[in-house]
Amino acid sequence: MIALDHVSRRFRRADGQIVQALDDVSVTIAPGEFVCLVGPSGCGKSTLLQLVAGLLEPSGGSVNVAGQVVRGPAPERGMVFQRDSVFPWLRVIDNVQYGPRCRGMKRAARLALAQQYLERVGLAHVARAWPRELSGGMLKRVAVAMVFANGAEVLLLDEPFGALDYVTRHQLHDVLLDLWEESRARTGRRTVLFVTHDVDECLVLADRILVFRAGRLVDDFPVAAPRPRTADSLLLADMVAHRHRLLAHLGLERAAPRAIAGAAAQ
Amino acid sequence: MTARRTAARDRWVTLGVFMALAAAWQALSLVFTAEAQPGEPMVPGWQVLFSRTLLSMSDYFQGGFGIRPISEGGVRSYPAAVLSLLGNSADTLLRLAVGWLAGALAGTLLGLAVSWSAWSRRLVELPAQFLRTLPLLAMVPLFQLWFGSYFIGKVAFVAYGVGVLFFAGVVNAVGNVPQIHIDNARTLGAGQWRLYGSVVLPAILPELRATMLLSLGAAWAAVLGAEYLGAQSGLGYIIVFAQQFAFLDRMFLVALLIVVYTSLSFWAFDRLSAWATRWAPAAG
Structure with a gap:
């Protein structure tokens, strides 16, 4: 379980101005949940991810993962x-076996593990290649394999597929969901926090969507559509409603966003 | 034109330039016949360099392989001359290699210490920056007085010259390590030692290539400079000894030999560091 309790985070910009990246955010995420964090650029969603990762410390409040306060x-x-x-x-x-190597896993075991995850992401044929010889989509597959091979219980993905083309992005959604469901079936839990600003991406992936704006959590709703989801899933009545709700939050809906945000807050 | 044919043509051009330079030198020696002292031409031709000059290298032979040195009543001979050049070269190269390695190691460790922790930075940064600003060649007499003509003095001098370059290079390169690689390693479970060994060191290597080549040049300058003042053997020693008697031909022969060694060492370094950074995308 991930529990954020009144978390805030401030930054001092180079010009000396204080920026409130996260402002009093409290949220609890159940084990095994696939949560998407959505919001316009600079809304604090990446900051939240870095706080859970331990790469940043909160200015106020606390971040707990599995009952432990996050320290690094x-x-x-x-x-x-x-x-x-x-x-x-x-x-x-060697990239894929880096994490297992840090944990002190024996060479033969970690090589087998790395090979296995490279096969899962469809890159077994380039195991001995240098990263510079790979395309952007293949590098993302390696990054995903690195994290899954390391057996993390919480996966934090910070707009991982944002820079990829349409086809590659959808292939990687399948790879990610495939690995997530497989490991959830095996261990009973593997929580995912996925930051994006692509509305369709989060509707296809998420169990639950958190919407941020200006450092505050402004909406939080479940996505109940059955899995596996396809392009057709986006045409379900629920999904269309979710879609409008998200577009309104992002200021892309013709209807006044304030009215919908107000309704969600009630 | 294919790459192979271009490379072949480049080689012929290089060879041609060499031949032209050698011929120009020979022509100059025939035209400009002034002498520094009787029998010592200012511009010695190749026929002098490879006969009398080479033979005179026997003077710096310190004995061995059953051949007596001049100081013990031996006579000049080509075997003694060649052995003399090899022996003195070996002395210089050993000082260079040990000094370079020690300096590279010390400079790298001190450079890494600046980013290791707040305390290591406080301890290292100011003294190292101070040492860095001292001019190398002005330190020769000081090192000579401290260490006399011992091996350690010349090694320490080379290490000092190389170390300050490495320190500056490493501090600069560490500042340019992408934060994302550090964050990635830490979230994958790397501790501080592993972070430095598996992320910081490889990440700074491409940028350190320039430092390494630069430091090799400094190491050559430093080892010859140290030998000018406080050595009983080595190529720098031969040059200083020859200068006292205005043996221009000997100085020129040794200088040529040094050019060959520096070229070879730069070439070897370039190949080695290119191999070590073969993972990096081509620059530009």
């Missing part, structure tokens, strides 16, 4: 970054 990064909370994070000086397979 830990392999139980894996992260896939927006930009390319794969180590360019390690071959693909």
